[in-house]
Amino acid sequence: MALGYKTRRRLSLLVLLIGLPLYIVVAVTLVGWMDRPSIWMELLVYVGLGFLWMMPLRRVFLGIGQADPDAPQPDRADRPE
Template identity: 50%
Template sequence: MALSYKARKRWSLVILLVGLPIYVVVAVSVINWLYPNPMELPPPLVQIGIFVGIGLLWAFPLKFIFKGIGQEDPDA
């Protein structure tokens, strides 16, 4: 079942205003759990890879909701 343009627009707003901050808190908590001691952090390039991966991880499953939201309503 495909979502209508209005439904996708509403869901994208909910995801960005509610879901993304929750995701950030969870991601930071996981990183703190994996590396509790700041002296044991991996090298900087590995850190960049981890944070870029975590930063993109939320976007791919929700790509269909955000696709075309900035365009005019196709039903209008």
Template identity: 55%
Template sequence: MALSYKARRRWSLFVLLVGFPLYIVVAWGVLSRLDLWHLPVAVEFGIYVFFGVAWILPLKPIFKGVGQADPDAGE
């Protein structure tokens, strides 16, 4: 079921205000328990890039088109 424009806006606000800070805490906790300083710098960089991008991939449909005008609103 596709979300309406207003529902996507509300969910995107919730994700940015609650979900993203929670993800940061979880990712920080996971990465702090790994011994990353024993890895090559390129591998460590790849891990940080993965954790930096991984949160948005499943949420892309929610954020798509939210910054534009409401397509369902009248003129």
């Protein structure tokens, strides 16, 4: 089932405003549980977790920054040149 443009837009806003901050808290907590990792290991974990949250949600964010494809398009004659 494909999500509509407005549904994907609302869902992406919800993910960015609520889901991402929660994911950041979880990532920082996981790194805090590690027994004094080196700075490079910490960086590797953060980069890995940064890509991990994004992969399942990439279809939600695809095309959100563009105009609504379902919206009616204005006629070319109505536009001033």
